[in-house]
Each structure stands twice: as C-alpha cells, then as structure tokens.
Amino acid sequence: MPNDALKNKLAKLRIEHRKLDDDIxxxxxxxxxxxxxVQRLKKRKLQLKDEIRxxxxxxxxxxxx
Numbered sequence: 001m002p003n004d005a006l007k008n009k010l011a012k013l014r015i016e017h018r019k020l021d022d023d024i025x026x027x028x029x030x031x032x033x034x035x036x037x038v039q040r041l042k043k044r045k046l047q048l049k050d051e052i053r054x055x056x057x058x059x060x061x062x063x064x065x
Contacts, residue, residue, distance in 0.1 A: 003059065010055045013048055020045040 024041045027033050 006055060006059055010052065010059070013052045013055060017045060017048045017052065020048065 020041050024038060024045070027038055027041070
C-alpha cells in the first residue's frame with residue numbers, strides 16, 4: 001500500500017477511535033445505560049487500536065538485522 005494511502009487510512013482509523021471514545025463516554029454517562037452497547041463499542045475500539053498499530057508498523061521501514 002502506498003505511503004499516502006496508508007497515512008489516510010491511519011488518519012481515518014484514529015478519527016473513528018476518538019469518536020468511539022466520545023460515544024462510550026456519552027453512553028456511559030446516561031442513567032440506566034445499555035451495558036451491552038457499551039461493551040460492543042469498547043470491543044470495536046480495541047479492534048481499531050490493533051488496526052492502528054498494524055498500520056503504524058507498516059509505515060516504518062524494515063530494519064535489516
């Protein structure tokens with residue numbers, strides 16, 4: 001994947017990750033909130049975090065030992 005495309009994908013993943021953070025906070029602040037919905041959002045957030053780490057790793061040049 002070209003570097004620019006990877007940077008764009010990484011930026012989109014980070015935006016979605018931050019949005020999920022806001023959604024989790026907003027939902028958790030409500031009385032009698034749906035705990036299952038919060039858990040689903042948290043699971044998606046963790047998946048995004050893994051995707052972000054992979055994308056960041058792909059941006060680093062390979063180091064030949």
